[in-house]
């Protein structure tokens with residue numbers, strides 16, 4: 001078991017700051033769910049951990065060790081939305097899994113290890129010779145998970161792993177990932193825009209907006225008693241059985257201009273869309289001019305808002 005820590009991590013793509021000074025810890029053996037609208041920087045933060053996005057400031061630490069010092073970053077494994085991004089379509093799935101095993105895995109042990117991993121993700125080991133294209137989407141995602149597990153990870157990063165799948169198999173893949181995480185006591189960063197899915201798997205929930213973590217804390221607290229107005233709007237915008245499909249005026253995020261990451265507003269980044277500033281004080285200069293810091297005193301449930309509930 002290992003903890004993963006983002007310490008003031010920023011990622012810049014030219015003039016765009018996709019991730020801006022993020023502090024976030026994935027405690028050992030726990031699941032941290034990362035939510036936020038499209039473009040908020042969730043995938044980029046995850047990629048920064050595995051070396052697929054350039055870290056321009058800060059550090060990512062695995063048990064206190066800078067991940068840049070780890071050979072191949074094997075203890076950190078990522079599963080993506082589209083399994084094809086980690087599976088070579090021309091390579092038998094057994095070979096793909098073998099390729100991800102730590103160097104030095106004895107030749108004779110590899111076949112048995114492939115069978116063990118396929119069984120772990122509930123696939124018949126007899127399928128090891130098949131190509132990804134011969135499998136269903138859900139089965140391919142299981143293979144991608146087996147390949148990630150072949151690296152014997154301590155931390156698993158799951159980026160929208162069920163969103164491209166048929167609704168009928170999403171639940172099974174989700175249950176499998178949760179089961180494997182518990183059984184192997186993995187630490188997991190779980191990214192999803194689906195709040196119901198995040199609630200189901202997470203111990204901790206972190207909310208991202210325009211490259212920043214605006215709120216983080218124990219999952220139940222964040223999802224039932226949010227402190228940041230953005231989290232409240234995100235929860236109110238989530239599809240729910242209670243909201244009529246016709247009453248889309250109840251969706252606070254749909255009624256405001258989406259944020260433009262190329263031109264983040266001054267002060268609090270959420271102020272142009274925020275409903276609470278005008279309510280709690282007539283003079284909004286605090287929100288329009290001052291960038292709110294995390295209220296560290298409120299840990300473990302922190303929020304970056306001048307008027308956090």
Ligand SMILES: Nc1ncnc2c1ncn2[C@@H]1O[C@H](COP(=O)(O)OP(=O)(O)OP(=O)(O)O)[C@@H](O)[C@H]1O
Nearest residue numbers: 013016018036037038039040041042043044045261
């Ligand atoms: N390789 C890249 N080069 C340039 N800009 C990028 C790159 N990757 C991401 N971005 C930009 O960084 C910002 C954050 O993107 P990111 O994919 O991390 O967001 P996200 O929250 O994961 O959204 P989604 O759910 O849509 O994937 C976006 O404005 C995106 O256009």
